[in-house]
Amino acid sequence: MHSVLNRGRLWLRVILYMLVFCPLNSKAQKTNAEIVLTNRPLNEKSNEFYIANVVDERPDRSAVAWLLPAPGNLPAVKYKVDLQGGTATAVKQFADYAIPVNKTLRPVAIRIKKLKLTETAMADGRVEGRLEIQLWFELKRDEGNVHLIDYPAASTYYRSTGQQYDTGILVSRALEAGLVYFNRWMNREVDTNIKLxxxxxxxxxxxxxxxxxxxxxxxxxxxxxxxxxxxxxxxxxxxxxxxxxxxxxxxxxxxxxxxxxxxxxxxxxxxxxxxxxxxxxxxxxxxxxxxxxxxxxxxxxxxxxxxxxxxxxxxxxxxxxxxxxxxxxxxxxxxxxxxxxxxxxxxxxxxxxxxxxxxxxxxxx
Known part of the structure; x- marks a missing residue:
């Protein structure tokens, strides 16, 4: 007589592709300099969660960006650039600025599955930059974390060989978009999602x-x-x-x-x-x-x-x-x-x- 209720599991994946054309920025990335994130609070307040920790689970954690140098800088090969302070630390600091820590709310962990910026020389002489990001958001529980949703996105920009792109702003905007997306998901799901x-x-x-x-x-x-x-x-x-x-x-x-x-x-x-x-x-x-x-x-x-x-x-x-x-x-x-x-x-x-x-x-x- 004992019946078992099968509950469906919610898997929500959204892939965002953004084509960005930007001119030279006065705060452009310097060759071999670390990427500095732009820390600022979200415009939309979080009432349901705070970011308890960030874990870097990328297959290659040696760098975040593989960039091409300006013309005349030899050798003309890609150089590696990482986030200032390390990826997990920088993203945690960024998240704490965006969403102030309030331990009366639900603790959420972020797993960085992908965060990679790659520049490629094009046949027409321009440089194409592509940023790929994938964040997993999990609810922290004593018995083990519960996966909520993941956020995959990609951004593309083009620049001339004489310009340098402000990679700090690019990565910051991508991370901010992920936090905004998750915050809206939480506000929408909090009353009716059994995981929450x-x-x-x-x-x-x-x-x-x-x-x-x-x-x-x-x-x-x-x-x-x-x-x-x-x-x-x-x-x-x-x-x-x-x-x-x-x-x-x-x-x-x-x-x-x-x-x-x-x-x-x-x-x-x-x-x-x-x-x-x-x-x-x-x-x-x-x-x-x-x-x-x-x-x-x-x-x-x-x-x-x-x-x-x-x-x-x-x-x-x-x-x-x-x-x-x-x-x-x-x-x-x-x-x-x-x-x-x-x-x-x-x-x-x-x-x-x-x-x-x-x-x-x-x-x-």
Missing amino acids: AKGVKLIFTDYSEQPEGDTIYYSANRPLTWNDFQEKPRSGKYVAEVLPSFGYTEKVEVVKSVVVVRISMRVFLPKSAAWVKQEGRNSYALNHEQRHFDIVAIVARHFKQALMDMKLPADNYDGYINVQYLDSYREMNQLQEQYDNETSHGTNQYYQQEWNTKIDGLLKN
Whole structure:
């Protein structure tokens, strides 16, 4: 009866291509000088996150840019240039200026998968520069980071051989565009994306079926009758048998950053698996079988209460629910076995009355 909710995962990828034509800038990149980023706050305030750390995961971390020198500078081969202070450090400082650190918000990590600027000499005498960037944004959690989205983009510019392009401004704008993109994504997704949820709320209901079919769903107002025993009687020393159990179904939605889990409890007994011999059709035997059903209802309540007492993590609430279900299922089997052993399957009237009293008390509580 336990159904598993499959939740789709959100993968959002946007590739931006920008063709940029820029004249000579007075703050042009100097040959062999480090690239200096332009640190400034974002125009759009971040209310949901801060950048906790930056990790450089580029395959080649020796430099950020491979540039061509100005005419007359020999040898005319590309030279490597890195960000001032190192790539991860510079990007973290840039992010902290853009989005002030507020540790009351969600901590986000940036993984730099690609940040590469390459200049190429063209046949018409110009130089083409191409910047490629790919950032992964992850939500930091104690159990491990959760990937949110990635931001891939590319920019292209052209210059004459007598000019130098301000690579610091170019890289700064690319990083700023990535932060703006992620900030807007967060603002759009924060209320409804399960990856960003901050808490879990459980809502329990008891399932019922109208009209009633082969399956009986437990209700205090619906006790068993001998008409429910529809399976052909089996041979052996026992006069009757029922096979009750319990399960649940889930419906999940995220409301204002809270995972709302609606759990429909199902304490059930199939009529097609219940049987009775003719000589066993009496009120005493029926009570014994009813108590088997009652025990399952009590265990289902234990299952519910155990979950209500937990502080479920938003990123793994279903794992806790599944483990508790298995624990409660074992409890059900153990109690059923204990009940039959102590009452000798209902033939010991003294212990049957003891269990009747015990079960009645648990049902009231």
